[in-house]
Amino acid sequence: MVTQTASKIIVKQLSIWFGKVQALKELSLQIHSSEILSVIGPANSGKTSFLRQLNRLNELEANFRVSGEVLLDGEDIQKLSPEILRKNVGMIFALPQVLPMSIYDNVSYGPRMHGIKNRGVLDGIVEESLEASFLWDEVKQRLKESATKLSGGQQQRLCISRTLALRPEVILFDEPCSGLDPVSTAKVEESMLKLKENYTIILVTNNTKQAARVGDRSAFFLMGELIEFDKTQKIFTAPADKRTEEYILGKFG
Amino acid sequence: MKLRLLKEFIIEKLIFLSGIASILFVILIFTFLLKEGISFFKEIGLKDFIGGKYWYPISEPERFGILPLILGSLLVTLGAIIIAVPLSIACAFYISEVVQGKAKDILKSGIEMLAAIPSVVLGFIGIVTLVPWMKKVLNLPTGLTALSGSIMLGLMAMPTIISISEDAINAVPKAYKEGALALGATRWQAMYRVVIYAALPGIIAASMLGIGRVIGETMAVMMLSGNAAVIPSTLLEPVRTLTATIAAEMGEAVHGGLHYYSLFAIGIILFVITFMINVIADIFLHRNKK
Numbered sequence: 182m183v184t185q186t187a188s189k190i191i192v193k194q195l196s197i198w199f200g201k202v203q204a205l206k207e208l209s210l211q212i213h214s215s216e217i218l219s220v221i222g223p224a225n226s227g228k229t230s231f232l233r234q235l236n237r238l239n240e241l242e243a244n245f246r247v248s249g250e251v252l253l254d255g256e257d258i259q260k261l262s263p264e265i266l267r268k269n270v271g272m273i274f275a276l277p278q279v280l281p282m283s284i285y286d287n288v289s290y291g292p293r294m295h296g297i298k299n300r301g302v303l304d305g306i307v308e309e310s311l312e313a314s315f316l317w318d319e320v321k322q323r324l325k326e327s328a329t330k331l332s333g334g335q336q337q338r339l340c341i342s343r344t345l346a347l348r349p350e351v352i353l354f355d356e357p358c359s360g361l362d363p364v365s366t367a368k369v370e371e372s373m374l375k376l377k378e379n380y381t382i383i384l385v386t387n388n389t390k391q392a393a394r395v396g397d398r399s400a401f402f403l404m405g406e407l408i409e410f411d412k413t414q415k416i417f418t419a420p421a422d423k424r425t426e427e428y429i430l431g432k433f434g
Numbered sequence: 435m436k437l438r439l440l441k442e443f444i445i446e447k448l449i450f451l452s453g454i455a456s457i458l459f460v461i462l463i464f465t466f467l468l469k470e471g472i473s474f475f476k477e478i479g480l481k482d483f484i485g486g487k488y489w490y491p492i493s494e495p496e497r498f499g500i501l502p503l504i505l506g507s508l509l510v511t512l513g514a515i516i517i518a519v520p521l522s523i524a525c526a527f528y529i530s531e532v533v534q535g536k537a538k539d540i541l542k543s544g545i546e547m548l549a550a551i552p553s554v555v556l557g558f559i560g561i562v563t564l565v566p567w568m569k570k571v572l573n574l575p576t577g578l579t580a581l582s583g584s585i586m587l588g589l590m591a592m593p594t595i596i597s598i599s600e601d602a603i604n605a606v607p608k609a610y611k612e613g614a615l616a617l618g619a620t621r622w623q624a625m626y627r628v629v630i631y632a633a634l635p636g637i638i639a640a641s642m643l644g645i646g647r648v649i650g651e652t653m654a655v656m657m658l659s660g661n662a663a664v665i666p667s668t669l670l671e672p673v674r675t676l677t678a679t680i681a682a683e684m685g686e687a688v689h690g691g692l693h694y695y696s697l698f699a700i701g702i703i704l705f706v707i708t709f710m711i712n713v714i715a716d717i718f719l720h721r722n723k724k
């Protein structure tokens with residue numbers, strides 16, 4: 182495919198501050214369509230701040246400042262309305278945040294908000310989105326039940342469905358498995374690998390093994406700086422930087 | 435060592451006593467009310483009392499129907515709810531979601547301070563400002579109407595409703611809002627569809643507590659709503675409430691007469707109403723905590 186190597190997202194000289202703390206320092210990188218980029222690094226290295234810049238959630242913080250540029254399909258994201266941007270760039274959080282409503286309403290919430298009212302269309306979207314996150318078979322009998330009754334792993338996959346229901350182009354995962362057991366984690370990883378065919382995925386993870394399993398390319402962040410960025414295979418077998426190697430071998434706390 | 439133990443003992447008993455005393459007072463008040471009121475019910479009957487259309491306690495023959503008073507109270511309270519609840523919710527949202535930093539703190543403590551203004555003062559301010567203004571603007575024979583009472587009661591309920599609703603809104607996990615925003619909700623959509631939804635039990639409880647607080651309120655209403663014991667048909671007529679009746683007539687009623695006891699009977703009815711409202715509000719608050 183031609184789009185395989187096209188740059189979906191281009192980040193240029195991106196710096197982020199919260200008050201006096203600089204969370205990200207002059208980050209530049211390009212993310213291709215239909216790849217999974219995994220971002221690894223110790224706590225407080227700016228991974229979350231990076232993700233939240235891509236859908237402009239950072240600007241909810243009162244003391245936030247930014248410089249540099251992020252281009253989505255060649256267009257500066259600051260020129261888009263945040264609502265349109267966030268519809269196209271979905272996000273899955275570390276702790277599943279199902280809304281206090283039914284399973285069906287959770288998934289159809291986004292499409293309804295963006296103006297889709299037809300029941301048949303919504304039913305189709307709900308089924309399709311739940312299928313894509315491998316949740317459909319587990320919940321199809323009880324779509325009307327409250328989503329808060331689901332298990333943690335199911336809730337996380339429901340959040341993925343909810344994001345997919347908007348048919349985004351990019352999906353951001355911020356440590357999506359940090360609160361899940363190994364079986365649920367495997368299911369979430371399975372759906373990420375499936376989604377890769379149609380979406381650009383950025384996965385922030387504190388689990389280096391997970392990064393190695395699902396990432397096409399990997400980026401190593403340390404204290405707000407991009408230390409190394411390469412094919413996952415290369416990062417995990419022959420890292421160029423000593424600090425990357427130390428982190429992968431578990432030498433950072 | 436012995437002295438300290440003694441001190442412990444005395445303090446403990448004092449606290450115990452004050453706790454018991456407050457419960458005892460409530461029980462005493464209620465038994466007193468009941469004792470004075472019961473004899474009245476024996477004479478007149480509950481049905482004629484609550485369902486009677488005429489309140490002529492001192493004419494011959496005297497009539498003790500409190501339906502106009504109940505309707506007066508209901509009308510004024512309903513008006514107060516319609517005025518206070520939407521305004522207070524909007525205000526709570528403004529404070530918790532829109533203003534930030536110092537302005538927020540000032541607003542919040544300012545509103546809590548409003549609750550401390552004595553109702554006579556509010557009633558007085560209402561008489562000199564609100565009442566003449568209503569008379570002029572709405573072109574009425576008198577500005578002392580149910581609506582004036584409603585506005586004043588609404589204002590008095592607002593601080594309670596605002597500050598408890600604001601707490602409920604603040605208690606909604608930030609994650610809910612961010613989750614909605616991340617799906618492309620506008621700030622307004624996130625508030626409307628998610629935050630209100632999650633804070634609703636708290637907001638309902640806040641409204642009931644606010645209203646429960648003012649339903650037994652006397653002074654401001656008595657001063658503003660005209661005190662005519664007739665069944666009202668619109669908000670723009672004078673009405674009389676249960677509370678105002680007790681306050682206005684207790685001084686004149688012959689001690690030990692039927693009129694005198696009828697006022698206690700009204701007290702029982704009021705007690706029951708406020709008690710029920712508080713219980714319902716409590717149920718909502720506790721459901722919220724779970």
Ligand SMILES: Nc1ncnc2c1ncn2[C@@H]1O[C@H](COP(=O)(O)OP(=O)(O)O)[C@@H](O)[C@H]1O
Binds near residue numbers: 199203223227242
């Ligand atoms: N809202 C915020 N206010 C102040 N400081 C913040 C905020 N968000 C992040 N930071 C700071 O920015 C740095 C990077 O944080 P973050 O991007 O969350 O790192 P990571 O996700 O890699 O753990 C940290 O030092 C953190 O304390």
Ligand SMILES: [Mg+2]
Binds near residue numbers: 229
């Ligand atoms: Mg993080």
